[in-house]
Amino acid sequence: xxxxxxxxxxxxxxxxxxxxxxxxxxxxxxxxxxxxxxxxxxxxxxxxxxxxxxxxxxxxxxxxxxxxxxxxxxxxxxxxxxxxxxxxxx
Numbered sequence: 350x351x352x353x354x355x356x357x358x359x360x361x362x363x364x365x366x367x368x369x370x371x372x373x374x375x376x377x378x379x380x381x382x383x384x385x386x387x388x389x390x391x392x393x394x395x396x397x398x399x400x401x402x403x404x405x406x407x408x409x410x411x412x413x414x415x416x417x418x419x420x421x422x423x424x425x426x427x428x429x430x431x432x433x434x435x436x437x438x439x
Contacts, residue, residue: 406438413438 369378
């Protein structure tokens, strides 16, 4: 993860909320705090095997895109579906 001191075009602070300031742990945003919590939980001795799958999704103008998908210059658009365990995307 890298730090970004900029805000989105509307100036509402969404980027800061998600990333925060990585120079100080108390100023971390949602993404670094979530990653730290996941890796901290996986350090428990009851986890014998560990595997992590990550998605980084963007909702923009009612389109859902996977920002980590290898799709060249185009964003990989996803569909939101309802499953037996709740909504999911594919």
